[in-house]
Amino acid sequence: MTYQIWRQDIGYENDSGNVISTGCSKLDCFLGGGLPVKGITQIYGESGVGKTQLALQLCLKNVQEKKSGVAYISTDAIFPSKRLQELRRKIFIRNHSNVNYDRIFIEHISSKKDFEDCIFSSKRLQYLLSKYNIQLLIIDSIAGTYRFEYETRNIIDRAKSLRKMGYQLQKLASLHSLAVVCINQVTAVPQNLCGKQSFARVQPSLGITWASIVTNSFYMYKQNSHRYFYVAGSPYLPNKTIEYKILDSGVVMLTS
Template sequence: MVHNHGRPGVCVCVCVFGCCSWWADQLNDQGYDPSSIYFKCTHFLEVSMTLATSKWNRNILDDLDINPRIIHYAKRAGYVSACSILQASYSELQQKIGIPPIDAEHLTASVAAHVLPRQLSVWEMCSSVTSRLTHITTGCRQLDESLGGGVPVRGITEVTGESGSGKTQLALQLALHAQLPPSSGGLGKGVAYICTESQFPAVRLQQLIYHLQDKHTQGPKTFTDNIFIQHVSDMESLVDCIRYQLPHLVPSRQVGLVVIDSVAAAFRAEDGAEVNKTIPLQTLGYRLHQLASSYDVAVVAINQVTAAMGKQNLYGRTGNITPALGLSWANLVTTRLMLIRTNSYIKLNKTVLCNKNRDKSSQWDASHTSKSEGNCKTKTAVEYNVRLLEVIFCPWLGQESCSFVVTEKGIEGITLSTPDSY
């Protein structure tokens, strides 16, 4: 029960979540992300429940644009903070301050409007959402088609899968393509890359840059200058990084993409310890949604998988593996993508560089070879493991899938009707 002393303007509306499920269905049908509505409502409740914090106890009267007579009487009676004014009833303000009912109502409304975030209706929230959803191209046409244009700049996009399925490859490719201009499918912005598992794969990044620069000459001169890397090793450090460091880094460095590689590693590091991981996990998800909504950034969270007992049917997909961190994390995710290593292989032609003064070396190491050394090119057939990308759930997409391979150039889409595949 929430008491508001008869003032509907400052009460906490506890019934808002009761209608969220109905509104979520309506928003899904129109292509909107209902999770943003949920987290805005959560943010309102969070602010409303912090009446005891320091900012609520300071003198706020001088900041109000109301009749000076009301301010004078309120100061004389000792009602100077937002906490003391909003917790008092209308009758108490009239008796203690000595003002008429209309002035008490005006004082309360002015204080509430100054300290509380503006209350929005669901209609206003929907109207404020951009009609055109922005995407970051993956650099692979087939993947972009399956994703409706690429990775969305909205909510949290989770990329999950087994080890070696191509999760980090996709993250690196997105980190480069996000820096391309919008005309090339990028955002023209920087990238914040948070590593929790191992060292950042700088060598592989340079190999991808080598091929990307040949394909996109209109990109930045130096891709690496716009990727800001942070290493964290545990759950608490990851949450603190998202809460305190990213809100300063994103606007100051024009960051358009945030990558966490991976979320599960930081939380699994606490296994065996008596630590409640639910609250930090929810805090992480809420802060990421808040960051995406406030600064229009894409958030890509890499996740691991865990073995399941028997065949599990979750979100319409049956298998013996399931994404880590359970439903507490799944309910915070906007789009879930799963990468899978299949048992199929395909033969593709691979370009090999040979140099007069060197032995043959594959183009995988071509980033360390000067283009002006008179290299000759030959082609050879190489077997690549076929991977699969599946859209597990997304508010505006169906359950799409796409086959791809990881080559020296990065992720490349394929069709399995090729005769050389088996």
């Protein structure tokens, strides 16, 4: 086992109604109750829009019950423990005095090979899911290893690896009643406007192969001085938008 435990002494609506809370009641309402258990939820957007902030918020909200846990796989950078502690001090310790933060399990991944081993090995993630009541798996970000290792290689190899990874995540979600949240980056889409190429539009990284595996897709973006959370794709939610702000206490929606 290579999991590090973040320790601090301090807490679908879909057809089935089986959801987890985002830590923001307005966002939960906007999503029909919260994020769905089973399937894969993708949250994508450019750097700095608050994707990791929301992921940390999910961690804190979903370790309130002493028998539940969170697995957090970080592929891009060191896990932001300082910000997690700030969020705890600002809101969660005030509102939830009985939470158990010993059950946030963190894995740092630096290569696609290590990532695949983590997901498929019976001695790593699967062992953790079997031993503890893990209700939430966060991968931040799913594109972290694939984007660089396949830049100059056959895109068919990447597609095969992504399909294999996606199906395994879906299998684990179904087997363990697990909410799988994958943070994703964006790629610019060239547009031909009046004979000139523009890159105004963006789409989730990893292309159509990954998009076909995702169950729900949510887009976080900035427009002028405002930030928005958009339902880009869902089997039970319409395409709709809600404005949000990032405060010291986390990601907060502004309208219901």
